[in-house]
Amino acid sequence: MLEEGFKVFTKGPLQTILKKATNKLYKSITAGALVTAFIQSSSLVSVITISFISAGLISLAGGLGLIFGANIGTTATAWLVAGFGLKIKISVLAMPMLVFGVVFSFRKELTLKGIGNVLAGLGFFFLGIHYMKEGFDVFKDYIDLSQYAISGFLGVFVYTGLGIIITTVLQSSSATLALILTALSAGQIEYENALALAIGANVGTTITAVLGSLGSNSAGRRLALAHLIFNVSTGLATIILIYPLARLVNNIAELTDLAVDNYTIKLAIFHTIFNVLGVLLMLPFIKKLERFLMRFFNEKTEVLDVSQPKYLNKAVLKxxxxxxxxxxxxxxxxxxxxxxxxxxxxxxxxxxxxxxxxxxxxxxxxxxxxxxxxxxxxxxxxxxxxxxxxxxxxxxxxxxxxxxxxxxxxxxxxxxxxxxxxxxxxxxxxxxxxxxxxxxxxxxxxxxxxxxxxxxxxxxxxxxxxxxxxxxxxxxxxxxxxxxxxxxxxxxxxxxxxxxxxxxxxxxxxxxxxxxxxxxxxxxxxxxxxxxxxxxxxxxxxxxxxxxxxxxxxxx
The missing domain is CATH 1.20.58 (Methane Monooxygenase Hydroxylase; Chain G, domain 1)
Structure with missing residues (x-):
């Protein structure tokens, strides 16, 4: 509902920003991060970017910048849930949002309909966090999922894989992160395993881009592959550096007087660090990545007869x-x-x-x-x-x-x-x-x-x-x-x-x-x-x- 609401409510400005902010890499990364943080959906940004690049509206380099920025922007979800959703009784806010959201969503005016979908989406989001937290609190009286914790690198790989699976099923890394954070706050999963789940959620979110590129042309498929390479590379680098990064998070927690057992905020810090780190690691290789993608999806190997569509595909109809x-x-x-x-x-x-x-x-x-x-x-x-x-x-x-x-x-x-x-x-x-x-x-x-x-x-x-x-x-x-x-x-x-x-x-x-x-x-x-x-x-x-x-x- 959030995605549908923002499609209506901010469609013109959103698409104009994404199109015009791709002439410089730093602009496209910033635009991707800010837009994703605002609309709470890296998936929507990915779909728009693939659609635009398929239509030739933006360059491959500009599309890469938007995807990199979207990964940074998606960290806003972790901060929203950890810093706000789990600290106050948000179910009090959820019900008014749902009431007004549902009423507005049935209006014919597109602006009101969009506002209604956004309000209803946020209402369900907050209500979902409330019920997940309540559910885990009740659940732990009967079954303690933390007993299935696995330590060491074996646990990192197992829980990373589990995070990929969950995100692939839910089609949303934001939903997976909300689930991880509420389970972590209820003590149902160990902090170390939660870090691995967050890594898996980042890798799993690429499935949306891959699916979105299936009906696209070579330009759209290049971007989807770039998204996959970027997230998998970032995930592997983070797995290798998971313990040094965890210590860095602890040091930041000490400097900011954060409670030692405030694992939800620590997870949000970790999630932000490894996404920013992934972008910094990929920046020196962006030109090489672009050249590789151009060779891998070479248009000369495709049917370019004038009788066959060159620019028309399902992705552009979004x-x-x-x-x-x-x-x-x-x-x-x-x-x-x-x-x-x-x-x-x-x-x-x-x-x-x-x-x-x-x-x-x-x-x-x-x-x-x-x-x-x-x-x-x-x-x-x-x-x-x-x-x-x-x-x-x-x-x-x-x-x-x-x-x-x-x-x-x-x-x-x-x-x-x-x-x-x-x-x-x-x-x-x-x-x-x-x-x-x-x-x-x-x-x-x-x-x-x-x-x-x-x-x-x-x-x-x-x-x-x-x-x-x-x-x-x-x-x-x-x-x-x-x-x-x-x-x-x-x-x-x-x-x-x-x-x-x-x-x-x-x-x-x-x-x-x-x-x-x-x-x-x-x-x-x-x-x-x-x-x-x-x-x-x-x-x-x-x-x-x-x-x-x-x-x-x-x-x-």
Whole structure:
């Protein structure tokens, strides 16, 4: 309930913080620690991070920093339980929280619903600690679990393994820590074994990241493996140093006048020390870890055919920001790798020529080779499948996630852009048929008209290429040029082509050729408008994709 509450209540700021705080390692570690301490869930931070890294919103290094920070932040649970939950009668606080929490959680307003889930979650958390403490106190009158204590390194390994199992079952290291601390306060487990259980809880929490990465791409799986390596390495280092660290905790207790038998606070100190120590030990190796992960999950070994989703996976559907970004990236990939290439080759123009600075007249004059492109086949083999996947994901995003009006508009624009891409392919197919015919004709007048069409489209493709390589800067000269070309195409659609009229009057083309010229004249102008529209929709700034629901938005 805490996780669900915070997803609603702090979704926008939370995701924005995690995204923007990853440009520097120290920032991402700090953000991961503070956010985890605040929301009491390293699991939620892990899921968000995997989702964001799968969508390409954050780098692997930034994701590693967030995961490292989350491990430090999770120590807040130990301090909350040891320093507060076990010191006062928190069941008095639990009941009002539960009452108001349950009432609010049934409200339709997302903000109140979120507050209700947070209050109810805290109420159950406090009530759970109270009942666990009461239960262990009663339990010890009948069975003393401390008699199963195992000393030495054998006990360390056995209880570490037990901590891993418990956390794997509970899917929450926070819940395991609460259980350990209440059992420790009731004298049901020995302090030494409790330390080992805490180590096991830290290792066991990686199962959430591993499970969350199953539906992810290689980027998400890299992060999950990094989480596993980090926690296992930290656990092994702590096991080796457990007795020196225990003595360090005792020294800190003496310096702070802490009671010798205040084992719950000591455990909280130990838990904090070994998590901070783990981060300090891993920092020098972070670059090597990053390189290893990049080699281990090498994208070249994966299917990267444009017909297969590159950015769309289950992990990105967790949050609106990552889902919309993935849809946008997948659409850009389709536009760049498939649509752009199909249109260029339909004109018998090489992509390298479009990207070059060579004059367009020169390119058109020497590009007389028939590329023999099968546009129909390319559509069915390269485009149709991924187009269907994009539309399916867009529909899932709109139906399963609570989107703000701007986010709904962004998804709609992405769907429109993809529909226009399919229309462009169909237009290119018709144009290519006539371009191919003209290559074999001796009518120089007809060739000149089609060369003019090819030049217009090649010019548009070049400006679009420059626009998208300029990061879709809406204020750039390329953006302004695209607007001019689009306005020109709109005007041409409404006007007759004087050049074709002249050819007809002078009987320089046949009636059939004139019909094709007029049809393709309209076709070319439509293609220009659609190509520019798609470029503007995909590469123009889609603002506020991370902006979440307004507080007064109804839950639908």
């Amino acid at each position: 949050f609106p920001g990552s889902a919309i970004t993935s849809l946008l990236l997948e659409s850009k990939y389709l536009y760049k790798k498939s649509i752009f290439k199909i249109v260029a080759h339909a004109l018998n123009i090489h992509i390298s020529d479009i990207k070059s600075k060579e004059k367009l007249n020169s390119i058109i004059n020497r590009s007389n080779e028939d590329f023999e492109i099968d546009i129909e086949g390319l559509y069915y083999s390269k485009v149709k499948t991924i187009y269907g996947e994009i539309i399916k994901y867009a529909s899932l995003v709109q139906s399963e996630l609570n989107l703000s009006p701007k986010q709904i508009e962004a998804v709609t624009e992405i769907k429109i852009a993809n529909r226009k891409m399919v229309e462009i392919i169909k237009d290119a197919r018709e144009l290519n048929k006539n371009i191919t015919v003209v290559l074999n004709t001796e009518n120089i007048h007809l060739q000149n008209e089609y060369d003019a069409y090819r030049k217009k489209l090649t010019k548009v493709l070049r400006v679009i290429y420059l626009f998208r390589t300029d990061n879709g800067n809406n204020e750039s000269k390329y953006a302004l040029k695209l607007k001019e070309l689009k306005a020109e195409a709109k005007a041409n659609t409404r006007q007759s082509n004087k050049s074709i009229d002249r050819l007809i009057r002078k009987d320089l083309v046949s009636a059939e050729q004139a019909s094709s010229l007029f049809n393709d004249y309209t076709n070319v102008n439509d293609m220009i408008k659609k190509l520019i529209n798609v470029a503007e929709l995909l590469y123009g700034k889609i603002d506020s994709i991370l902006e979440e629901n307004e507080g007064d938005k109804k839950n639908t």
